[in-house]
Structures are given as structure tokens and as C-alpha cells.
Amino acid sequence: MRAFGEIAERLRRSTVQVFPDQRGGGSGVIWTSDGAIMTNAHVARKDAAEVRLWDGRRFPARVTSRDARRDLAVLRVEAGGLDAAAVGDSSALRPGELVMAIGSPLGFAGALSTGVAHSTGGGWIYANVRLAPGNSGGPLANARGEVIGINTAVINGLGMAVPSNAAAEFLRQGPRPALGVTLRPEEHGLRILQVEPNGPAAGASLREGDLLLGSFEELTAALDSGREVLPVRFLRGERVREAYVRLGARAEAA
Amino acid sequence: MANELAALSNELAAAVEQAGKSVVAVHARPRFSSSGVFWKPGVIVTAEHAIRREEEITVTLPSGKNAPAVLVGSDAGTDIAVLKVDVEGAAVRPAKTAPVAGNLALAIGRSEDSGVNATMGIVSAVSGSWRTWRGGRLDHYIRLDLTMHPGSTGGLVIDVSGAALGIATPALSRIAGVAIPAATIDRVAGEILTRGHVARGYLGVGLQPVELPDHQKGLIVLSLEPKGPAANAGVLIGDILVALGGKPVADTDDIQAALEGHAVGSAIEAGVSRGGAVRSVAITVGERPRKD
Numbered sequence: 001m002r003a004f005g006e007i008a009e010r011l012r013r014s015t016v017q018v019f020p021d022q023r024g025g026g027s028g029v030i031w032t033s034d035g036a037i038m039t040n041a042h043v044a045r046k047d048a049a050e051v052r053l054w055d056g057r058r059f060p061a062r063v064t065s066r067d068a069r070r071d072l073a074v075l076r077v078e079a080g081g082l083d084a085a086a087v088g089d090s091s092a093l094r095p096g097e098l099v100m101a102i103g104s105p106l107g108f109a110g111a112l113s114t115g116v117a118h119s120t121g122g123g124w125i126y127a128n129v130r131l132a133p134g135n136s137g138g139p140l141a142n143a144r145g146e147v148i149g150i151n152t153a154v155i156n157g158l159g160m161a162v163p164s165n166a167a168a169e170f171l172r173q174g175p176r177p178a179l180g181v182t183l184r185p186e187e188h189g190l191r192i193l194q195v196e197p198n199g200p201a202a203g204a205s206l207r208e209g210d211l212l213l214g215s216f217e218e219l220t221a222a223l224d225s226g227r228e229v230l231p232v233r234f235l236r237g238e239r240v241r242e243a244y245v246r247l248g249a250r251a252e253a254a
Numbered sequence: 255m256a257n258e259l260a261a262l263s264n265e266l267a268a269a270v271e272q273a274g275k276s277v278v279a280v281h282a283r284p285r286f287s288s289s290g291v292f293w294k295p296g297v298i299v300t301a302e303h304a305i306r307r308e309e310e311i312t313v314t315l316p317s318g319k320n321a322p323a324v325l326v327g328s329d330a331g332t333d334i335a336v337l338k339v340d341v342e343g344a345a346v347r348p349a350k351t352a353p354v355a356g357n358l359a360l361a362i363g364r365s366e367d368s369g370v371n372a373t374m375g376i377v378s379a380v381s382g383s384w385r386t387w388r389g390g391r392l393d394h395y396i397r398l399d400l401t402m403h404p405g406s407t408g409g410l411v412i413d414v415s416g417a418a419l420g421i422a423t424p425a426l427s428r429i430a431g432v433a434i435p436a437a438t439i440d441r442v443a444g445e446i447l448t449r450g451h452v453a454r455g456y457l458g459v460g461l462q463p464v465e466l467p468d469h470q471k472g473l474i475v476l477s478l479e480p481k482g483p484a485a486n487a488g489v490l491i492g493d494i495l496v497a498l499g500g501k502p503v504a505d506t507d508d509i510q511a512a513l514e515g516h517a518v519g520s521a522i523e524a525g526v527s528r529g530g531a532v533r534s535v536a537i538t539v540g541e542r543p544r545k546d
Contacts, residue, residue: 003259004259007257007259094267094270094271095267095270095271095274095362095369095370095371095372096266096267096268096269096270096271096360096362096372096374097263097264097266097267098259098262098263098266115373115374116266116360116372116373116374117267117372118371118372118373118403119365119368119369119370119371119372120368120369121365121367121368121369122367122368126368126371128372128373128374128401142260142263143257143259143260143262143263143264144257144259144260156403156404157401157403158403
């Protein structure tokens, strides 16, 4: 029987540690043998990072693409012949399938957690595996050792992963359009807490404190509709106003 | 690249898919939904503690559609509630035998948003008949070492073959989740369906265990409900109950056990010690008043 150990070892060699700075880091998955590494945007929080392979080799890496909405980032290292992970089809994953996660939770490099897929829905994979900070950005794999998700967060004790199909689409097509704001859901809309300088929202004169009218789901659907210019209605003070946000074309990932 | 691990994984997923056809999401409390199981055609069994309202209960069916459900009745003692829906549903296949400690088990729930869900672990302990702290009796104590999320409370616990071990509840034990066994569900749900509730035997006495001079044990009557079953049979405060249903009694568990096997409304033989002499008294067992 091809045991967990053997499959996990192969997966471990495709998993890297990512250090954006001295404050500790997360994990990443070697996506292509020529140096593309998938991780979380919240792990690759700077423009550059140090990547450590399973065998101790270290490489400087730069962030080539980032999608905050998906919490994904692509890092690139100047190296060839890397042990790329086998990437599976996340849409084929069923609840109850055995899954395993590799990462460096709490600083233990190459640590393995196992469990079952809990559910799939809302564009995420939920897994009944124990994760900790340091698993972020690392692989969630099925019983064949194929990567089916990028571990991203722990919600109510469940591991939450971005499906591999979404990661593959991100690598192929670049980040999804975004407003360039930080939002907090409120009763009547979404409050803008922060506006990214030079981002699409800033270009449309949206400001911190404005209340976007509508739900998060409506905004997501509008952003993904393919329109380049998005009309948004918002409340500033007592008045409802309208602005047109130029989202720009979807950039090709470098 | 087929391997045995992948084969096991596929089997688990297939068992979840099959069992998931019997599992619904139950909307009967604020914030979190819970889960329930088609135990018989049109009958859903779920965890009583997750039912927080008696009206406007709905369920999300395996098809994804929502349907109204009617609360037939519930039993807090065993944490079982029974709902009826106008849909047949796919009834579960109960396991023929109780599991043993170490068997793999899966807890299957459903949510409206993401459909069926599963967690896996092992059966960590199994024993015979067990009285819960809520006062009900389970035919087996099946302790589970698996994560039970709030949304899968009341969901189905299966073995790897997909057979139903019972219904998942975290409310009957402080240390672990428990599967309410299939035999208990058959018994309690059956009674709820015929009667609307589970009738529990009642004597109408307040008892305190005491040791008698001859090292026998018994329970002294400290209070008596006026016109209650025991009072009507002539029992007095200060009497000591030494036997019930032909068996000696030493504590309140013995009393409950004796009443459990006894139909409400029929007479039970009680051995009562008064002034040093034991006499036999026939008490017509009443029904324990219920909080409504």
C-alpha cells in the first residue's frame, strides 16, 4: 500500500517555507518546475521574500502577481528543475475524501496533518484538518497526493482552502478585478475603511468613510461581470451619490 | 496512479454521498442551522437541544429545496426530536450491530449554503445501556472521537460501509460527542410518533437513600405529592421504600430503572418499610408532569 508517509514525502518536497521578513512566515507550493510558487497574499505581504526548499536551499523570490480578493500570490524564484507539485482538479473533490495538509505550523517545517474534506461551497474548500499559522499558503492534497487547495485560514476549527482550480485560473489570467479598498459589512451596505492609493476606487474619488450601497455578493458579482467600468452608488454624509470606477483590463501574470 | 489509500478515500466519499441523501439541514434556532436524518419515509429525527422554536421550522432537503417541517414531539432525556415533512426522503440503513471502540466513524451534516459535509474520527468507547445526565436511557453508549461542528449536530453517524450508527449530539456528554444509537431512536421516535411525547413513570415522592439498621438499603420518603400516585396508594412521609417491581432499591437510579420497564397507568408492587415491618403496596404508576 502506498502509505500516507510516501505520498506525504513527495508532497513535502513540493512545499516551501516563505519568509517575507524576519517576523516569521508561511508556506508555499512549487507550482511549476521553473520557479512559480503559489502562496497566500497574506503570506507574501511584501514585494519580495525568501523561499526555503525542503532540502535547505534558499532562494530570493519576488512577488509577480497578487489577488487580495482570493488571498493568492505568485512568487518567482530563479531556479530550474524544482519538484513541482501534481495539481488536481478541485471541482472533483467530494466531502469525505481523505486529505492531507503540509506546512510549517508553529515553525515545524514539513509537518503533516490529515483528515477528510468537510464540504465545498461558496468558492472554498473546508477540510476537517488541524491547521495553525504557518500552514497558510501550503498545499491541501487528496489521497493521490494531488494538490486540490491552498490552505488559507481556520474558520470555527475547520481548515479553509482556496480551490486549486481557482489558483490555476489566477496563474493563467492574473488577479480578478478589485476596487482597491478595505470594506466592512454594515446594515445598509459596505463601509470603506481604507482606500488603496492610486487604486481604482481612489481614481473614482471614493473616500474612507463612504458607504457602498448593496451587499458583498452583489459587489462580487459586479466585479466579476467582465465590465471595465463599474457604476457604484454610495452614501456620503446625507446624500446618495454615484461614481464610475475604472477597473482596468485584467493583466497577464508575469 | 491508483493506490489503496485513494481507494479508501473513494469509499469514504461514496459512503458520505450515499448517506448524505438521508441528511437534511434543520432551521430551528438562531444563527447556526443543525442537521437531521430521514429515519423513516417522511420522518426526520434530529437533536432536541438544537430545536429552539416550535413553529416555522424548515428543512433543507438533499435536493437543495427548502420544505416546512412540523415538530411531532421531542424527548430531552435522550436528546431526540421528531419532525414530519411532506417529502418521503431516503431513509437510512441502520447498522445491524453496535460498533466497537476503534472503528472509523463519519459524522455527516448538511448546510443550506454548502450542502453535505463530513468529519471523520473513531468510535472511542462503547458500552451497554447508559443513562444520560438529562435522565433518558440510551441502549448503548457510543462515544465518538471526531469533530462535531454546530451545523452537523443532529446529523448522521455512519461506519465506513455507510450503515447508520446513530445521530450525532454533543449535548449528552461533556467530554465527547455521542451517537444516539439506532435502537434508542427506534424506541423513542416510535413513542413520540404514537403519543406525541415520551411518557415517563412517576410516583410523586421525594426520596433520600438511607441505610437501614440491618445493613439493608432503601429510600426514605421525604415529601409526598398530595393525591399523587404514591399518596393514593397509602404511602406516608417517613416510609422507607426497599423494593420496587420485585427488585430491591438502593438509590434513585434503581427507581428510574424499575419505572422505565413499567407502563404508565398500571400498578407496580412496592416494598415499604414502616415501623420496622415491610409491607407490600400496589402503586398505580402515574405520568411525570411535563414542562410545557
